[in-house]
Amino acid sequence: MSVNPASQPAPLEAKSPFEMRVNLGRDVPESDVRSALASGDMGFLHSFTTGSTVDGPGVRIVAWTTGCMFRCLYCHNPDTWTMSNGIPVTIARASEELRKYRHGLKIMSGGLTISGGEPLMQHRFVLKLFKAARAMGIHTALDTNGYWGERLTDDDLEAINLVLLDIKTWDPDRHRRLTGNDVAPTLDFARRLALRRRPVWLRFVLVPGLTDDPEDIAQIARFTAEAGNVERVDVLPFHQMGRFKWRELGMTYELQDLQPPSTELVERVQAQFKAVGLKTY
């Protein structure tokens, strides 16, 4: 596989996922994209950040992949939806970058988190990068909406140290309205992780008027508590840091004027998870 030399990829340097990035991989021929996805020898990254303390235990490197099958109304990174917006990165290059940080990550009890977009759009690349991380003794975490969890074998699941699983909402109709897709595959993946006793942190984005229904949250909380493998719950308040991206991409943003949840609402939702015995932040 080759990247057109006339269009060298952007340098792989630490960038915030909140920066807008588009078309960085647009010159990669379609056939190369297909073979990259099939082999996992090349992936597409929106950005990577160092020093994250909110994407898994310790201090972490986060690789943000491009490509997502969801279309969440509240998405703060819609530029990650399109795979070709990402920088094409070979597995060798990504591993080499990771190697620079391996000692620091271990000292700070951290690791590598792969997020997105949706990482399982590029699951072979993700698995290869995790394998490289493991060979360096680096802890691995997968941040996923779980929709394509079936792409991971049981052995793959054993090899991933932690799954950060996003459950957006419980009600199937609301989920479809919110994301454009069904909730069932995500819940099936959650059940499979529970059956295999794999460690999970649940991530729940709290959006006023969209995901704050008390009964809906009670269902998620019950399901999560009964699973028995969820170590903690992070209630993530909706914010507007991605609003400018929708505008610049020329996309209609239905939540243009929505305010973040109040402290009272965040506390009420946290209390619902705590009430069933879950460690919640």
Ligand code: SF4
């Ligand atoms: S799953 Fe994440 S990246 Fe994909 S649309 Fe939803 S919020 Fe955006």
